[in-house]
Amino acid sequence: MTASDFSLELQEVSHAYGDLLAVDQVSLHVIAGEVICLLGPSGCGKSTVLRVAAGLEPLQRGRVLMGGNLVAEGSGGSIPPERRGVGLVFQDFALFPHLTVAGNVAFGLTHLDAGARAARIAEVLSQVDMEAYAGAYPHALSGGQQQRVALARALAPKPAILLLDEPFSGLDARLREQIRDDTLHILKRSGTATLMVTHDPEEAMFMADRIYLMEAGRVVQSGSPDMLYRRPVSPFVAHFFTALNVLHGIVEAGHVACAFGRLPAPGHAEGAAVEILVRPESLRVVLPGDRALSDHTTAGRLEEIRFLGSSKLLTVAMAGPDGAEMRLRIRHGGRYLPEIGGQILLQLEPEDSLIFAARKTLAGRHREASDKSPVLSGI
Numbered sequence: 136m137t138a139s140d141f142s143l144e145l146q147e148v149s150h151a152y153g154d155l156l157a158v159d160q161v162s163l164h165v166i167a168g169e170v171i172c173l174l175g176p177s178g179c180g181k182s183t184v185l186r187v188a189a190g191l192e193p194l195q196r197g198r199v200l201m202g203g204n205l206v207a208e209g210s211g212g213s214i215p216p217e218r219r220g221v222g223l224v225f226q227d228f229a230l231f232p233h234l235t236v237a238g239n240v241a242f243g244l245t246h247l248d249a250g251a252r253a254a255r256i257a258e259v260l261s262q263v264d265m266e267a268y269a270g271a272y273p274h275a276l277s278g279g280q281q282q283r284v285a286l287a288r289a290l291a292p293k294p295a296i297l298l299l300d301e302p303f304s305g306l307d308a309r310l311r312e313q314i315r316d317d318t319l320h321i322l323k324r325s326g327t328a329t330l331m332v333t334h335d336p337e338e339a340m341f342m343a344d345r346i347y348l349m350e351a352g353r354v355v356q357s358g359s360p361d362m363l364y365r366r367p368v369s370p371f372v373a374h375f376f377t378a379l380n381v382l383h384g385i386v387e388a389g390h391v392a393c394a395f396g397r398l399p400a401p402g403h404a405e406g407a408a409v410e411i412l413v414r415p416e417s418l419r420v421v422l423p424g425d426r427a428l429s430d431h432t433t434a435g436r437l438e439e440i441r442f443l444g445s446s447k448l449l450t451v452a453m454a455g456p457d458g459a460e461m462r463l464r465i466r467h468g469g470r471y472l473p474e475i476g477g478q479i480l481l482q483l484e485p486e487d488s489l490i491f492a493a494r495k496t497l498a499g500r501h502r503e504a505s506d507k508s509p510v511l512s513g514i
């Protein structure tokens with residue numbers, strides 16, 4: 136793949152607001168038909184990257200290329216936003232209140248004659264299933280309908296690149312799932328290269344072909360949602376996607392011993408203190424009759440069950456390495472469970488454990504282990 140295959144490419148882009156370095160040497164690319172998510176906590180610089188790509192923020196350092204052509208360089212010139220062939224959708228949809236739906240969509244189509252313009256408006260409104268509302272004004276539409284009009288307006292001029300900034304965050308939770316699904320289909324059908332900003336990991340995993348995860352202005356990991364979820368490069372990345380159980384241990388002969396037996400700890404030095412991160416869905420409840428009693432099984436006491444609809448969140452208490460009681464959280468999909476207070480067997484597949492160098496002092500660990508709350512972080 137060559138650079139000209141990239142619909143959008145950012146090379147080592149940095150951006151400061153006064154003394155605050157909001158974006159620090161971010162490089163990324165998007166190809167036609169791909170949906171890329173820029174993900175990260177609030178304030179990590181995602182919107183700034185998007186605004187620099189759109190040309191709404193002047194480029195300070197680095198390079199922005201579109202279709203292999205340089206559109207902005209930190210040391211020099213820049214093509215203005217309206218000539219970049221980019222569609223934009225923002226969180227508040229920013230529809231023109233005094234224009235009808237058709238009028239809003241017509242906004243970027245002034246280069247077409249009246250007939251072609253009307254045809255394109257009809258086509259794009261049908262794509263987003265809003266033909267029936269062509270004459271309506273934005274205030275008469277629901278949030279979901281406004282979002283679809285904003286998308287239609289952005290797609291109408293057939294931009295090579297679509298930039299979306301938290302496009303679903305103004306919608307309520309139930310509507311959001313449906314609109315995300317619809318939007319993904321529309322984007323995939325349009326073949327546009329899409330760069331979308333979100334702080335919601337579930338949304339990014341649902342929408343993205345690839346994710347760039349940012350922390351404090353830098354991209355800390357990029358790859359497929361599956362890759363970031365299963366092979367996080369740091370505790371920050373691991374914690375960003377779900378709450379995690381945190382166990383501790385010391386590396387001996389390439390392994391670390393914990394409640395679930397000896398787990399391989401490749402790449403960690405002999406004697407190193409490590410933390411073992413385990414996702415609640417990675418712990419399996421071993422049912423009576425299961426013959427899967429492996430070395431990686433341990434018993435605890437079922438303390439609490441919370442119903443989450445399709446699964447349950449269990450709290451299980453067990454003896455920790457230093458004798459103090461510790462608690463783990465398990466996401467359990469099955470129906471059978473012992474009574475509260477009963478014994479429960481848990482199993483961990485070693486490959487589902489994420490092992491990183493420990494970040495806490497021993498004193499901190501003792502405090503955590505004796506705490507009454509689950510040994511869990513990130514909730």
Ligand code: ADP
Nearest residue numbers: 152155157175176177178179180181182183184
């Ligand atoms: P995100 O989209 O990840 O929430 P932003 O790119 O909006 O992050 O902001 C990154 C950092 O830059 C934040 O600390 C924010 O307060 C700051 N920032 C954003 N825009 C401006 C601005 N126009 N002037 C000064 N600081 C800004």
